[in-house]
Amino acid sequence: MICFALLFFCVQSAHSQEQTSPEEFTTALTGKYPPFSYYNAKGELTGFDVDISREIAGRIGQPSRIVVTEWDGILAGLLAQKYDAIIGSMAITDQRREKVNFSEPYYHSGAQLFVHRDNPNKVYAIEECDNLRIAVVLGETYQYYLERNYPEIEVVTFKSTIEIFEMLEQKRISGFVTDKLVGLWQLKSTNRPFVPVGTMLYKEQIAIPVRRQDETLLAKINEALCEMHSDGTIKNIHDRYFGSAESKKISAMKTSVIAAKLLKGFGITLIIAASAIIIGFVLAVPCGVLLTHKKGLLLLPHLLVRTIVDFLRGTPVLIQLLFVWMGLGLRPFPAAILTLGINAMAYMAEVIRAGLISVDTGQSLAGQALGLSGLQRFSYIVWPQAFRIAIPPLMNSVVALIKDTALIAIISIPEIIRETQSVISVTFEPRKYYFLAALMFFVVTIPLMKLSGWLERRIKRKGYAND
Amino acid sequence: MKDESNGRDMPMIKIKNLCFSYPDGTEAVKNISIAFPEENIFAIMGQSGSGKTTLLNCIARFLIPQKGAVLLNGRNIKEMGEKEFRKKVGVVFQQLNLFPHLTVLENMTLAPCKVQGKAISDAQTDAMSMLERLGIPELRDNYPSQVSGGQAQRAAIARGLMLSPQYMLLDEPTSSLDARTGSEFAGWLRELHEDTHFIIVTHDLLFAEQTAARGVVMRNGEFKESGEISAILKTFSYRENTDD
Numbered sequence: 001m002i003c004f005a006l007l008f009f010c011v012q013s014a015h016s017q018e019q020t021s022p023e024e025f026t027t028a029l030t031g032k033y034p035p036f037s038y039y040n041a042k043g044e045l046t047g048f049d050v051d052i053s054r055e056i057a058g059r060i061g062q063p064s065r066i067v068v069t070e071w072d073g074i075l076a077g078l079l080a081q082k083y084d085a086i087i088g089s090m091a092i093t094d095q096r097r098e099k100v101n102f103s104e105p106y107y108h109s110g111a112q113l114f115v116h117r118d119n120p121n122k123v124y125a126i127e128e129c130d131n132l133r134i135a136v137v138l139g140e141t142y143q144y145y146l147e148r149n150y151p152e153i154e155v156v157t158f159k160s161t162i163e164i165f166e167m168l169e170q171k172r173i174s175g176f177v178t179d180k181l182v183g184l185w186q187l188k189s190t191n192r193p194f195v196p197v198g199t200m201l202y203k204e205q206i207a208i209p210v211r212r213q214d215e216t217l218l219a220k221i222n223e224a225l226c227e228m229h230s231d232g233t234i235k236n237i238h239d240r241y242f243g244s245a246e247s248k249k250i251s252a253m254k255t256s257v258i259a260a261k262l263l264k265g266f267g268i269t270l271i272i273a274a275s276a277i278i279i280g281f282v283l284a285v286p287c288g289v290l291l292t293h294k295k296g297l298l299l300l301p302h303l304l305v306r307t308i309v310d311f312l313r314g315t316p317v318l319i320q321l322l323f324v325w326m327g328l329g330l331r332p333f334p335a336a337i338l339t340l341g342i343n344a345m346a347y348m349a350e351v352i353r354a355g356l357i358s359v360d361t362g363q364s365l366a367g368q369a370l371g372l373s374g375l376q377r378f379s380y381i382v383w384p385q386a387f388r389i390a391i392p393p394l395m396n397s398v399v400a401l402i403k404d405t406a407l408i409a410i411i412s413i414p415e416i417i418r419e420t421q422s423v424i425s426v427t428f429e430p431r432k433y434y435f436l437a438a439l440m441f442f443v444v445t446i447p448l449m450k451l452s453g454w455l456e457r458r459i460k461r462k463g464y465a466n467d
Numbered sequence: 468m469k470d471e472s473n474g475r476d477m478p479m480i481k482i483k484n485l486c487f488s489y490p491d492g493t494e495a496v497k498n499i500s501i502a503f504p505e506e507n508i509f510a511i512m513g514q515s516g517s518g519k520t521t522l523l524n525c526i527a528r529f530l531i532p533q534k535g536a537v538l539l540n541g542r543n544i545k546e547m548g549e550k551e552f553r554k555k556v557g558v559v560f561q562q563l564n565l566f567p568h569l570t571v572l573e574n575m576t577l578a579p580c581k582v583q584g585k586a587i588s589d590a591q592t593d594a595m596s597m598l599e600r601l602g603i604p605e606l607r608d609n610y611p612s613q614v615s616g617g618q619a620q621r622a623a624i625a626r627g628l629m630l631s632p633q634y635m636l637l638d639e640p641t642s643s644l645d646a647r648t649g650s651e652f653a654g655w656l657r658e659l660h661e662d663t664h665f666i667i668v669t670h671d672l673l674f675a676e677q678t679a680a681r682g683v684v685m686r687n688g689e690f691k692e693s694g695e696i697s698a699i700l701k702t703f704s705y706r707e708n709t710d711d
Contacts (some may be wrong), residue, residue, distance in 0.1 A: 366564035367528065370578035371553030371630065382578060384568045 014411070024056040024065040028077060028412075030086030032425040035185055036089045039422050043257035052106060053087040054234055059224035061218075063127075068422075069412030072139040073160075073322070075099065075360030077412070084217060085462060088178070091141045091204035101212055103221045105205035111142050112180035112200055114168075114357075117193040119308045121174045123262060125198035130154045134175035135164040141204065142177040162424045165192055166431075177201065185242065190428040218283040258423050264349040265419030266440045272415065273402045275337045280344025280401070282396075287345060287439050288352025288376075312346035318407050325411045336408040340401055349399045356382065363456040389460050393454035399445045416440060470492035479503065479664075480526065480556075482685075487521055491511070495521035496532070497688040508656065508665045510675035510682030510696060519668045520561075523636050526666070527558045529538035557627035557663075561639040563619055565611035571622045572607040575629050583630070594629060600658075601625050615641040615661060617652060624656075634686060637667045637710075641674045641711065652679035676700060 029037040037047040045066060057064030078086055080098060091109075092102045113126050113134070121132055133297045136142040138157040146155045156173060157163050163183070167173045169192065180200055187194050208225075209466035210218050228234045290298060290305045312320065315349050320343060325335040359382050366375035408417040420437040423428045476503050480503045487496040495518040503509055508687055513519045517518075522528040528544055537544045544552055575597065576590040586602055587595075603621050603661045606614055611666050614622065620640060641649040649671065656665065671676050675682055675694050683693040692699045 038645070360562075360564070362560055362562050363566065364566040366558075366560060368526065368529075369553065369558040369560075370626070371550050371582040372578060373549075376581050381566055385566075388568060465574065 023062060024058060025053075025062040025085075026065045026067060026083040027053045027085050027087045028067045028069050028073050028074055028083040029053070029059075029086070030074070030160075031422050032162075033089060033369065034426055036182065037068075039253065039257075040426075041253050041257065043253070043261050048084070048237055049087050049089055051237045052228075052234070055223055055237070056087070056224045057230060059227060060220040062347070067412055068414065068418070070159075070214065070410050070418075071316040073136065073410055074139075076164075076322075076326055076415065078211060082326075082412070084214065085221065086211045087206050087208050089182075089206050090209055092207050093141055093144075094208065095144070099212075100214075101218055102211040103210070103218060104225050105207045106225050106228075107206045107238070108204055109179045109181050110200035110203040111145060112183055112196050113175055113177050113198055114183055114187070114194045114196050115175035116168055117173075117195055117280060119195075119197075123175060123197060125149060125175070126145065126153075126201055128221060129174065133172075135167060135173045135176040135454075137161060137164070137294050139180070142201075155461060160421060160425060161213070162421070162428060165190065165194075165428065168192075171367060178290055179204075181242070181278070192428075195206060231368060236287060244414060253423065253426050258427070258433075260366070261419045261423055261428055262416065262436065262440070265414055265416040266437075268413065269402075269405045269415040270444065272333070272336050272340065272408065272413070273405050276340035276401055277398055279337065279341030280348050280397075284343040284348030284352055287349035288356060291353040293355045308342075309346045309349055313341055313350070317343050317404055317408065321407060321411060332408075332411045334412045335411055336405075336413055340408070345396060346402045347400070348394055349396060351390045351393040354365050354393075355386035358389055359385045391459070392452045392456040395448055396457070399448050399452075402445055402448075403441065414416065424443065473609060479538075479540055481538040482522075482526070483536050483538065485522070485525060485532050485537065487532045489524055493600060494622075495688050496525065496534070497618035499688075499690060500535075501683065501690070501693075503664070503666060507663075508667060510679035510681040511666065511668045511685060512670065512672060512675050512682055512699075514670055517685040519685045520638055521688075522685070523558075523666070523668045525557060527636055528552060530536055548651060553582075554630050555633045557630060557632035557635045559620075559623045559627050559635065559637045559640065560640050563611075563643070565623055565626070567611050567618060570583060570608050570610055571614070571625075572604075574611070574622065575626045578626075579629050580704040590629075594625075597625050602655075616645075617648040620644060620652060621655070624659075628659075635663050635665050639669055640667060641669060641671045650675050650677055672700060 007343040028049075031037050031039065033047070033049075035047055037045065042119050045068065050066060053066055054064045066079075069077055069082075071088070074086055074088065074090075075096065077083060089109075090096070092105065096102070113123075113129070115121075116437065116457075123129055123132065126146075127150075129150065131154065131418055133154045133156050134146065135156050135158055136146065137160060143155060143157060146153055158167070161176070161178055164173070164178075165186075170175060175197075180196065183196065186192075208221055225234075282377045287305045287309065290302050291309070294302050317339065321335065321339045324330055324339045325332065328335075328336065334344045362380050363385065364377050366382045372380065405415060406417045408415055409421070416437050420433050424433050427433065482499055482501045485496055485499045486494070489493045497518075511519045511522065521530065525532050526544075528537075531545075539547065539552070539555060539637065544556075563662060565571075566577070569577065572591060572594055575594040576609065579585040579590040580587055580653065595607065598607060601624070603618060603625070606618055606622060611619055611622070620643060623636070624635070632710070640652065646653055650673075653674055659665075660693055667675065667679060679696055682695060682696045682699065684691045684699060692702065
């Protein structure tokens with residue numbers, strides 16, 4: 001019941017606060033696609049798309065707000081009204097046109113095949129790649145293009161070009177297809193031993209998608225783009241990022257900025273984890289108790305809690321997260337805390353149920369013989385014993401939940417994984433920063449695991465738990 | 468069976484035509500009537516399955532009989548308030564059921580503090596004097612898992628006595644004791660009587676003889692013999708009991 005009440009409250013509060021403020025022009029991009037969107041040496045969001053976004057906002061007379069989100073969920077986020085438009089180098093495709101309306105293109109690019117300089121497979125064109133592993137970023141148009149036109153190619157997908165670069169460097173893939181401009185720029189800034197081969201696979205028009213019904217907004221964007229083309233603004237912005245001077249500077253993010261970004265990301269991870277743990281535990285106690293009562297008036301609440309717990313445990317957290325974020329329309333932070341919280345509730349409630357039923361019924365009977373009321377028997381006799389038994393598995397749930405926070409990057413929360421990826425997108429050092437992120441988790445989870453082990457030994461020594 | 472009225476102020480448990488059957492149809496107690504006499508320690512003897520623990524659970528209000536009544540000082544226990552009843556009738560279970568997360572002292576002070584509303588310091592003073600009287604003051608800070616079977620048995624009785632009940636029901640008190648500890652325990656229990664009357668349920672005839680003066684023997688949910696235990700033992704041998 002509490003669970004539903006909380007859900008209802010959150011949905012209500014989400015509806016009362018509109019996702020996109022009418023005063024702001026809210027746009028989305030990934031922040032991991034240099035030089036179109038990335039974090040500069042000061043840790044600020046910048047890039048070609050960022051400047052285009054701000055310029056359009058200025059021209060349509062609204063303050064600019066930019067949401068950083070994952071590419072594979074970016075269109076769904078637009079449809080779920082998380083932002084007004086995507087200005088993140090999205091190519092026009094028929095498939096996308098079925099769902100959204102595109103503006104006039106603001107630049108043109110094309111797909112290009114890149115291979116390792118050593119070219120062990122002796123590949124000089126996409127037509128020669130049959131049965132080879134060719135990488136693309138998940139959800140990009142290149143993936144569908146390759147799958148449709150070259151079914152013999154083994155298309156492998158990655159979250160970003162950074163992972164793809166690493167794979168090709170180790171020659172674990174034969175090549176990759178990406179935007180020609182971006183690919184060339186990235187190769188130049190990272191000194192990777194890759195080369196473009198063959199001609200462009202096809203040309204693409206890059207434009208700004210908006211929701212179907214936002215026709216007025218689309219007209220305003222088109223008007224702004226038209227002005228920007230004719231007065232040379234787009235060319236100026238292009239030169240700012242594709243001119244040789246700027247491209248050399250990008251990867252020089254200061255260590256202090258990186259540290260601040262990672263620590264802030266990890267701080268957000270911990271705050272969300274802590275909030276979810278508190279919500280989870282507070283809900284888990286009554287739910288755990290209800291799971292042990294199947295009779296009388298409590299039968300209905302029991303069945304309700306049993307169904308919720310089974311559903312939450314039997315479905316992936318990622319899907320629950322996306323459902324709460326997009327389906328129920330909650331903002332990212334409440335969505336993350338609520339989803340992880342009720343998910344933790346489900347696992348903790350089962351642990352508490354197991355703890356409660358492992359307390360011998362004679363204990364409660366002895367309390368009754370001493371004249372203690374039902375509530376007193378629960379509070380002073382059954383619960384303390386059940387809780388002590390439940391502590392080690394509860395700690396496991398806490399550790400699992402902290403690790404599950406890695407999933408919330410998908411709903412555009414700047415937590416540790418997202419921040420790590422955005423640092424990697426400009427430093428091109430995935431090994432170092434993924435290891436650092438793992439280390440941060442470890443620093444927090446290892447004391448919890450040690451504490452759990454210590455409590456378990458202590459509980460056994462005192463004879464609370466059955467061996 | 469002796470069933471006449473006792474002195475006006477004497478505590479008395481009377482059982483009238485008590486019948487109890489389990490949901491599977493097993494008749495565990497068949498139309499039993501008894502007035503527990505004034506003896507400080509009274510024994511209900513019988514083999515396992517004879518119905519003696521069921522009878523005890525009916526007296527302790529853990530089971531509700533289908534027929535008949537248990538009267539405490541003339542009142543049907545069904546009509547008594549939970550607190551009032553529990554204050555008058557204490558129970559020590561076969562498994563003892565000491566609270567494993569509490570020390571012996573905490574086991575003893577829980578009910579006085581939470582049920583009777585005593586201050587913790589007063590309850591602790593009372594508990595300590597009780598432990599000293601029972602000869603186990605050194606156990607105060609031990610957890611139940613840290614004491615022997617005999618000590619745990621005493622601690623469980625001490626916990627029950629904290630509410631100064633008129634009656635204390637003991638279910639198979641020797642089950643966790645060896646023969647030597649059992650006879651020591653019998654001697655110890657005999658010295659305790661004072662204000663509390665003990666009703667002991669046991670299959671151990673020797674222990675019953677060592678502790679109680681009078682008793683009954685149950686078989687198949689009915690009383691077979693009653694009176695002086697020494698007399699019962701003469702006519703009702705253990706062998707006869709087991710052969711049935």
